[in-house]
Amino acid sequence: MAGLTKKQRAFCDEYIIDLNAKQAYIRAGYKAKGNAAEAAASRLLRNVKVKKYIEERLAKKEAERIAKQDEILEFYTTVMRDDEEDTRERIKAADSLAKTYAMFKQDINLTGDLNHSIDLSYMSNEELDEELKKYEDE
Numbered sequence: 810m811a812g813l814t815k816k817q818r819a820f821c822d823e824y825i826i827d828l829n830a831k832q833a834y835i836r837a838g839y840k841a842k843g844n845a846a847e848a849a850a851s852r853l854l855r856n857v858k859v860k861k862y863i864e865e866r867l868a869k870k871e872a873e874r875i876a877k878q879d880e881i882l883e884f885y886t887t888v889m890r891d892d893e894e895d896t897r898e899r900i901k902a903a904d905s906l907a908k909t910y911a912m913f914k915q916d917i918n919l920t921g922d923l924n925h926s927i928d929l930s931y932m933s934n935e936e937l938d939e940e941l942k943k944y945e946d947e
Contacts, residue, residue, distance in 0.1 A: 811916060812858045813858055813859065815861065816838055816839060817837075817853065817856070817858070817859055817862075818862070819836075819837035819838060820833050820834055820837035820850070820853055820923050821833075821838070821859055821862050821863050821866065822837075822858070822866075823836040823837050823925065824854075824863060825866050825867060830847070830850035830851060830853070830854055831846045831847045831850050832851065834846045834849055834850035834853065840939075882906065882909065883911075885902040885903075885905050885906045886902070887900040887905065888901075888902035889903045889906065
């Protein structure tokens with residue numbers, strides 16, 4: 810990111826490792842005595858450019874950690890096509906791909922008694938009218 814000094818970038822990169830601002834400040838090559846490192850690191854974290862760079866790097870790191878749809882499909886395809894892979898594993902991979910593409914259609918018939926009655930005798934006519942009005946608006 811443009812606008813960061815070498816030390817600021819080093820601080821950010823070190824901070825991302827363990828999220829310890831004081832230690833990142835020291836490892837980045839800044840000099841400080843006593844509690845000055847904590848205060849200076851805190852100031853750096855409030856710097857707009859530093860903050861933005863850290864947020865971008867953390868977002869990228871998170872995105873790299875989680876497999877994307879294409880990556881998963883490529884993995885299943887590679888396993889399915891690998892002649893040296895166990896046949897059962899190849900079939901599982903093919904099955905997973907087929908399910909992803911909805912190649913297997915299943916008809917599911919649900920049957921049952923859907924006639925249920927609800928006892929509303931405890932409600933007055935006015936209360937029933939109020940309840941009905943709630944559903945009329947929908």
